[in-house]
Amino acid sequence: xxxxxxxxxxxxxxxxxxxxxxxxxxxxxxxxxxxxxxxxxxxxxxxxxxxxxxxxxxxxxxxxxxxxxxxxxxxxxxxxxxxxxxxxxxxxxxxxxxxxxxxxxxxxxxxxxxxxxxxxxxxxxxxxxxxxxxxxxxxxxxxxxxxxxxxxxxxxxxxxxxxxxxxxxxxxxxxxxxxxxxxxxxxxxxxxxxxxxxxxxxxxxxxxxxxxxxxxxxxxxxxxxxxxxxxxxxxxxxxxxxxxxxxxxxxxxxxxxxxxxxxxxxxxxxxxxxxxxxxxxxxxxxxxxxxxxxxxxxxxxxxxxxxxxxxxxxxxxxxxxxxxxxxxx
Amino acid sequence: xxxxxxxxxxxxxxxxxxxxxxxxxxxxxxxxxxxxxxxxxxxxxxxxxxxxxxxxxxxxxxxxxxxxxxxxxxxxxxxxxxxxxxxxxxxxxxxxxxxxxxxxxxxxxxxxxxxxxxxxxxxxxxxxxxxxxxxxxxxxxxxxxxxxxxxxxxxxxxxxxxxxxxxxxxxxxxxxxxxxxxxxxxxxxxxxxxxxxxxxxxxxxxxxxxxxxxxxxxxxxxxxxxxxxxxxxxxxxxxxxxxxxxxxxxxxxxxxxxxxxxxxxxxxxxxxxxxxxxxxxxxxxxxxxxxxxxxxxxxxxxxxxxxxxxxxxxxxxxxxxxxxxxxxxxxxxxxxxxxxxxxxxxxxxxxxxxxxxxxxxxxxxxxxxxxxxxxxxxxxxxx
Numbered sequence: 001x002x003x004x005x006x007x008x009x010x011x012x013x014x015x016x017x018x019x020x021x022x023x024x025x026x027x028x029x030x031x032x033x034x035x036x037x038x039x040x041x042x043x044x045x046x047x048x049x050x051x052x053x054x055x056x057x058x059x060x061x062x063x064x065x066x067x068x069x070x071x072x073x074x075x076x077x078x079x080x081x082x083x084x085x086x087x088x089x090x091x092x093x094x095x096x097x098x099x100x101x102x103x104x105x106x107x108x109x110x111x112x113x114x115x116x117x118x119x120x121x122x123x124x125x126x127x128x129x130x131x132x133x134x135x136x137x138x139x140x141x142x143x144x145x146x147x148x149x150x151x152x153x154x155x156x157x158x159x160x161x162x163x164x165x166x167x168x169x170x171x172x173x174x175x176x177x178x179x180x181x182x183x184x185x186x187x188x189x190x191x192x193x194x195x196x197x198x199x200x201x202x203x204x205x206x207x208x209x210x211x212x213x214x215x216x217x218x219x220x221x222x223x224x225x226x227x228x229x230x231x232x233x234x235x236x237x238x239x240x241x242x243x244x245x246x247x248x249x250x251x252x253x254x255x256x257x258x259x260x261x262x263x264x265x266x267x268x269x270x271x272x273x274x275x276x277x278x279x280x281x282x283x284x285x286x287x288x289x290x291x292x293x294x295x296x297x298x299x300x301x302x303x304x305x306x307x308x309x310x311x312x313x314x315x316x317x318x319x320x321x322x323x324x325x326x327x328x329x
Numbered sequence: 330x331x332x333x334x335x336x337x338x339x340x341x342x343x344x345x346x347x348x349x350x351x352x353x354x355x356x357x358x359x360x361x362x363x364x365x366x367x368x369x370x371x372x373x374x375x376x377x378x379x380x381x382x383x384x385x386x387x388x389x390x391x392x393x394x395x396x397x398x399x400x401x402x403x404x405x406x407x408x409x410x411x412x413x414x415x416x417x418x419x420x421x422x423x424x425x426x427x428x429x430x431x432x433x434x435x436x437x438x439x440x441x442x443x444x445x446x447x448x449x450x451x452x453x454x455x456x457x458x459x460x461x462x463x464x465x466x467x468x469x470x471x472x473x474x475x476x477x478x479x480x481x482x483x484x485x486x487x488x489x490x491x492x493x494x495x496x497x498x499x500x501x502x503x504x505x506x507x508x509x510x511x512x513x514x515x516x517x518x519x520x521x522x523x524x525x526x527x528x529x530x531x532x533x534x535x536x537x538x539x540x541x542x543x544x545x546x547x548x549x550x551x552x553x554x555x556x557x558x559x560x561x562x563x564x565x566x567x568x569x570x571x572x573x574x575x576x577x578x579x580x581x582x583x584x585x586x587x588x589x590x591x592x593x594x595x596x597x598x599x600x601x602x603x604x605x606x607x608x609x610x611x612x613x614x615x616x617x618x619x620x621x622x623x624x625x626x627x628x629x630x631x632x633x634x635x636x637x638x639x640x641x642x643x644x645x646x647x648x649x650x651x652x653x654x655x656x657x658x659x660x661x662x663x664x665x666x667x668x669x670x671x672x673x674x675x676x677x678x679x680x681x682x683x684x685x686x687x688x689x690x691x692x693x694x695x696x697x698x699x700x701x702x703x704x705x706x707x708x709x710x711x712x
Contacts, residue, residue: 015549018548019549019552022549026561030565143696147639148684148688151647152666152688153684156680156681159677159680267556267647270556270557271650271651275670285560289561289653292565297561300557301553308554
């Protein structure tokens with residue numbers, strides 16, 4: 001197993017190289033570079049750069065150096081968590097990301113946990129009643145949820161439950177009410193929870209739908225196995241057969257599903273944070289794109305790719321740890 | 330299981346897939362819906378236009394609508410029926426595929442050349458108020474980019490889906506927006522299929538270092554969340570509102586699923602006896618790939634392609650929603666939703682109708698994909 005994990009770790013190296021190279025190429029090929037070197041970028045008004053900023057940026061991407069040298073230089077900086085300085089407010093990109101990553105991680109994380117918690121019972125229920133009414137209704141509803149674009153859902157939820165002409169149960173946007181600081185600790189926490197409900201719901205439902213479909217298929221596959229017949233034959237109660245023997249085996253393939261959901265959640269958080277005005281990474285990304293703040297854009301892109309790569313790695317390792325039948329070639 | 334003895338038929342694989350696809354109600358209706366949407370998108374200029382179909386003034390008959398069509402509308406009007414004709418005549422065309430290919434290329438070249446030199450007549454006046462002894466207006470007598478004084482009109486008989494902040498008719502914008510979504514979905518997936526088949530095919534057929542290189546490339550691409558990568562590319566190259574660039578970028582970032590699948594299929598098929606037989610009688614690699622491996626993996630490829638179209642449409646509308654895709658005045662479902670954000674507290678129709686349109690489109694494609702997957706799955710063959 002150790003050899004397998006070591007091999008898997010070694011395979012990261014070319015991928016890391018590719019991720020950084022691709023990101024770097026995007027900056028090199030960006031049409032803004034010539035203007036940047038000439039001291040341009042001024043036509044946007046707010047994004048005019050000072051002379052030091054321009055020098056810092058040229059240094060960051062080594063735009064004055066040959067591509068290879070510049071690339072090696074830049075990777076070295078990333079390794080030291082130096083992502084450069086934002087073109088907009090002179091602050092370090094690492095610091096800007098640092099103060100926002102917590103919110104995005106907590107929203108995406110709770111969406112992921114919630115969708116697993118709801119999806120598994122749904123998928124298992126559908127599998128146990130395969131072909132019956134409840135299975136068909138669940139399958140259809142999940143299909144419907146899976147096809148609703150999250151921005152449309154977010155807008156309609158705001159319209160109907162958060163301050164439109166209809167119900168006014170939940171706050172429309174932001175992470176806290178304006179007067180949150182006067183509410184005391186518990187009041188503040190409750191206020192924060194209320195603000196998080198809609199964003200988390202909007203990120204959860206699509207992942208929920210796809211995870212429960214996987215859960216259903218996985219459970220169906222296990223239900224057809226011989227060891228379940230053995231378990232029933234030796235007189236175990238149906239409850240024990242399902243929960244101890246079938247479910248635990250059905251859960252193994254679901255470990256890797258979160259790697260499929262993570263990129264979707266990262267993309268989704270750009271949309272959801274924009275709609276609900278949440279100061280997270282997604283919102284930062286969109287603001288940076290609108291302001292053509294290249295160092296920040298590149299910083300977030302590299303970070304998102306590294307997080308996804310990390311999740312692939314964790315999933316692969318977890319898989320061999322959990323399932324002793326796995327062969328490590 | 331049925332007690333009937335196995336019936337030996339000369340049913341081909343394609344027929345079996347079609348029969349099993351037809352047996353699935355969701356898939357059947359999903360396909361009908363997709364075809365219906367394509368018909369709506371093709372006929373959009375005739376369904377929603379402020380120009381009359383036929384107008385008779387002072388004894389002179391004119392067809393103002395045809396003069397107002399722009400190149401993209403002509404393309405839709407010609408290419409979608411052309412696709413239908415090619416499909417209907419597929420048997421005859423396949424037997425003479427060289428002539429057929431030349432004909433299709435010739436038609437496309439002719440259309441493109443004529444379109445390149447023609448300019449639509451931009452007539453800003455509408456035919457609704459124009460006096461004429463006879464006029465036949467489209468069912469929705471408003472053009473998608475035409476502003477009226479009816480701002481924020483809720484849905485009514487006059488405006489079935491209401492109007493937006495500048496009085497544009499939402500029904501007209503949605504009909505014309507359908508062509509944006511459908512064509513971006515279709516073209517970007519064609520690009521993705523092409524890249525995926527070439528790279529996946531090379532990896533699966535030649536194995537070894539080619540395979541390792543392609544697999545690493547797939548893994549690298551998969552590490553970038555696709556929406557994020559597309560946003561970055563479009564943002565950095567400032568190509569918002571450029572339909573062809575958006576198609577290309579979506580295509581270039583969503584081929585990995587196809588490549589994985591084609592690689593797996595080719596790995597499996599290239600050791601099968603029929604491939605070895607073809608190689609043994611001296612068939613070239615290209616011939617083996619194109620005539621033996623590719624046709625045998627077409628079913629699963631089609632499945633991935635169908636789901637891909639659904640996700641491309643979703644990505645396009647997300648981009649437009651974020652202001653990085655097609656932008657007003659070009660009609661696009663995502664863009665209507667983007668505008669609705671500012672007026673969400675009262676103008677529900679701005680969010681509801683385009684949201685519903687995206688939902689129906691994506692769901693139809695997903696139903697078709699599900700149905701196809703079940704239909705081509707050999708494990709279900711006995712049922």
